Amino acid sequence: MIRPGKVLVLNFLKRSLSNLATFKGSEINTKKYDLKLPNNSDSNKQYFTLDEKLKVIQYTDANEESIIDEFILPLSSGAKASDTYQKTNLSKMRNLLTTFHIDEGESLPLSKPGYIKETPFEYHSKYNSDTSYVSIPRLSVTKLLTFQWCELREFYTIFSGSPVKKETKEMKLGTEAHLKLELETHNLIDVEDIERITDEFVEKKIDSSKRHINTLADPDDILLAKDDLSKLTELLHGAIPESSMANEWMSKIISRLFTLINTSEAREVLVHGYLDFQTSHFTSNLHDFQLNQSNLVLVSGVVDYLKLFNPHDKTDYSMFEDIQDHVEFTYSSQRKHQWIDLSQFLKDIDPIIKEYSDTYKIAITDVKTRSWNKLPQQESVLQAAKLQVEYYRNMFGILAGEFDDIEIGYEMLLENAKRRNLDVDKPISIKSALALLKANHTIILKDYVKLANGEAIGFESFDRFSQERYLNQGSEYDFTKVLEGTNREDYISQIKASDKDGFDFDEILTSDILKAWKIPLTLRYFAARSSQLFHLCKPFLSDSLSIEYHNVKKNDQCFHTNYYNYNANEIDEVTAKASAFWNGTRPPIPVQDLSKCNYCDFSSRCVIPNPHKNVPGSYGSVGSKMKHFI
Numbered sequence: 001m002i003r004p005g006k007v008l009v010l011n012f013l014k015r016s017l018s019n020l021a022t023f024k025g026s027e028i029n030t031k032k033y034d035l036k037l038p039n040n041s042d043s044n045k046q047y048f049t050l051d052e053k054l055k056v057i058q059y060t061d062a063n064e065e066s067i068i069d070e071f072i073l074p075l076s077s078g079a080k081a082s083d084t085y086q087k088t089n090l091s092k093m094r095n096l097l098t099t100f101h102i103d104e105g106e107s108l109p110l111s112k113p114g115y116i117k118e119t120p121f122e123y124h125s126k127y128n129s130d131t132s133y134v135s136i137p138r139l140s141v142t143k144l145l146t147f148q149w150c151e152l153r154e155f156y157t158i159f160s161g162s163p164v165k166k167e168t169k170e171m172k173l174g175t176e177a178h179l180k181l182e183l184e185t186h187n188l189i190d191v192e193d194i195e196r197i198t199d200e201f202v203e204k205k206i207d208s209s210k211r212h213i214n215t216l217a218d219p220d221d222i223l224l225a226k227d228d229l230s231k232l233t234e235l236l237h238g239a240i241p242e243s244s245m246a247n248e249w250m251s252k253i254i255s256r257l258f259t260l261i262n263t264s265e266a267r268e269v270l271v272h273g274y275l276d277f278q279t280s281h282f283t284s285n286l287h288d289f290q291l292n293q294s295n296l297v298l299v300s301g302v303v304d305y306l307k308l309f310n311p312h313d314k315t316d317y318s319m320f321e322d323i324q325d326h327v328e329f330t331y332s333s334q335r336k337h338q339w340i341d342l343s344q345f346l347k348d349i350d351p352i353i354k355e356y357s358d359t360y361k362i363a364i365t366d367v368k369t370r371s372w373n374k375l376p377q378q379e380s381v382l383q384a385a386k387l388q389v390e391y392y393r394n395m396f397g398i399l400a401g402e403f404d405d406i407e408i409g410y411e412m413l414l415e416n417a418k419r420r421n422l423d424v425d426k427p428i429s430i431k432s433a434l435a436l437l438k439a440n441h442t443i444i445l446k447d448y449v450k451l452a453n454g455e456a457i458g459f460e461s462f463d464r465f466s467q468e469r470y471l472n473q474g475s476e477y478d479f480t481k482v483l484e485g486t487n488r489e490d491y492i493s494q495i496k497a498s499d500k501d502g503f504d505f506d507e508i509l510t511s512d513i514l515k516a517w518k519i520p521l522t523l524r525y526f527a528a529r530s531s532q533l534f535h536l537c538k539p540f541l542s543d544s545l546s547i548e549y550h551n552v553k554k555n556d557q558c559f560h561t562n563y564y565n566y567n568a569n570e571i572d573e574v575t576a577k578a579s580a581f582w583n584g585t586r587p588p589i590p591v592q593d594l595s596k597c598n599y600c601d602f603s604s605r606c607v608i609p610n611p612h613k614n615v616p617g618s619y620g621s622v623g624s625k626m627k628h629f630i
Contacts, residue, residue: 119584148384357539409531454518
């Protein structure tokens, strides 16, 4: 029984297939779609008329979409739709036809229909299969490279709802290759055991508080105790998104840039910037940034590789030797651990950086993975790779204060967190603080002690804020609420017994930390330290860029490197074009190399490879009605 309204779908399918006088019964998977083909006395009959086909479709909730998928795309080549398109591509095309109200026989438009009011960026931020782009409107660096394959394809992808790409085997191999390179430079510290054990202690503490509440009789006492329990739970293992971002900034900015300055290289470093579509420029000074924040678009990226070196003598490591000779480390009583005071380190290293700033430079490299020792053939792809690393250089320079001072990096990091709906002053959970301490104790233990004691860390904006907010009223950041007395000994004992790295917490979890802190650990602290480390790199900024091509099937070896010089004017020109595209002030530019159309999900309806197709002269109403059924 065809439900009311389904006739519309059938009529739509009928019109869509009207260009096919007849087609073979073998082209339809009758079992899959529950199609009951007419009986015919001629057992050899393989053709059925369109009317016959449409009469016998028995719609059920389970097969409606599948039938539409099979019919909605023109089978111009005579091939089965299931052989030509994957499910994702069918959905992508179906969504686009619906959005653009495309009728049978019409090709996709070359510009946005007038009834769609959203710009490409607004649509990307409103209708996106990756909901994180809806909750946190932003672009990646690669999204600015709209021309790298076909701008029209990017345009269609956006208005089809930006379907998430299914990870291919090649993509997986590329991810594994990047991780392998990362681990060659940065040790992976296992914190699973400490998180698990901390969770167990936290749950014991919470259960104890709950049992205490059950012993109370006075309603006011119960209400007060429940409020205390809520705060305790949040303190011990709450603030999950803030804690996650703290880990990202600690591991992918602070730790990485500290490693760069001390050892000459770092991998996988987070960068971001803010693009003004109106001016078509990335904001690079604090005044403009604070004045126009609401009009700026967040653009994020990850630098694959940073190398700090002497371009005239790549064997020269004298700066790093001087750093090791002049920087003071503190050792534990049994010399198992060494710690550095970041505040003092930044002071001590300043004259060394000034001495070597004319000699040493930072080169920025992006790593591309291939399945064979061959570069991409398309010039647009090679050019996009170059521009991608130029964007990284541009954003790294802005965060380092290339055009302003240290404050701009700090404010941009805070704004980044706020745009992700994070509270930069919400205390990081005790659980995360302990895991971060294990993974990064060399560079943050002394900072933990400073915060606990209410001391300045040497960054004026952060210190001034902390003085005004906490030192007169205090904070509720208290490690003793989970680790005190015998709990501490038991906690450390369990960690020692299970820790795979042989890590000794006994000399780290001292009374200097296990107390009520005067200044809590927050994202604001991590933004402050991140901006200081970015600023440390400012004197070494250079025009040296490169792209490395690695073969993932030959032990990830680098088989070719392209070297470039940073060109700010080129970036400005490309950014202007990208801004006009995303802001909707110009239509997309079609591809000229038609061989690319062979790899496009929209080629069957696109007028560029099919100039004989009708360009939509008007947009019918069928598409909008189809939304109710597909």
